[in-house]
Amino acid sequence: MALTDLRPRPCARRRMNMYYLIDTSGSMNHNGCIQSVNEAMPEIVEILRDVTAGNKDYGDIYLQCIAFSDTARLIDPVPVSAADYSWDTLEAYGLTNLAGAFELLDSRMRDTATEGGSCLRPAVVLLSDGDPDEGWEEALERLRDNPMFRDAYRIAIAIGASPANVAMRRALTGFADSGTSVPNIISVTDLSRLTDVIRMVSATVSRIGSRTAGSNGGAKGDPVAEAVHKALAGGVEPIDGVDIPAIGPDSDFWD
DSSP states (O other): OOGGGGSOOOOOOEEEEEEEEEEOSGGGGGGGHHHHHHHHHHHHHHHHHHHHHHTTTSEEEEEEEEEESSSEEESSSSOEEGGGOOOOOOOOOSOOOHHHHHHHHHHHHHHHHHTOSOBOOOEEEEEEOSOOOTTHHHHHHHHHTOHHHHHSEEEEEEESOOTTOHHHHHHHHHHHOOSOSSOOEEEEOSGGGHHHHHHHHHHHHHHHHTTOOSOOTTOSOOHHHHHHHHHHTTOOOOBTTBOOOOOOTTEEEOO
16 A cells, blocks of 8 residues: 555535525615615625635535515525625515524425534524514424524524514524523614624624534533624624624614
């Protein structure tokens, strides 16, 4: 046997799936919300490419987006590598079928789990601005029974909403609660900062998640939630050349 045959071979890079659940109901047309999302997402793709390129022997990042209005639909039929991802502009119309988004995410996560491979903890980012339609409680209960979802990093961004919006708060709290001591719901009331918030969350989640093995397991210290909390206070330095904007007090976690 040649000596070169005895050299250790590089291990396959692990994969981190990032899911975006994006509200495209008619209310997202107000104050340019859907425009801000469409402006932010191509920048997010570039950020994820940069994070992946800087990971060296860590993990590759894959994206899959679900848009929900009257119905929920996959923008991409399968997770796509950040290196190959191309954003399609979304339009806003109709109602807020959050139940359909939860059901579709549950299905996709279960399909991904059966595909095997070496995957890191996934991340799910939910963006919504309004009251969900009926049926979301049952759909969320089923989703929370999904082991992959329970293990995921989860951040919810409430767009232009007040904590007084009880139905929305209940839905986003149930979605984002992962048993950590640091809250992971962000209420963006200053819509001019929405793009920066989405960028900050994506950069933080992707950088930490694609380099951190292991499961949450109900731990009280979620590194993503803690890092996002610091970033909201302007306390996070640029990561691997990825600029993470300091977000002011108008964008904050709900207590």
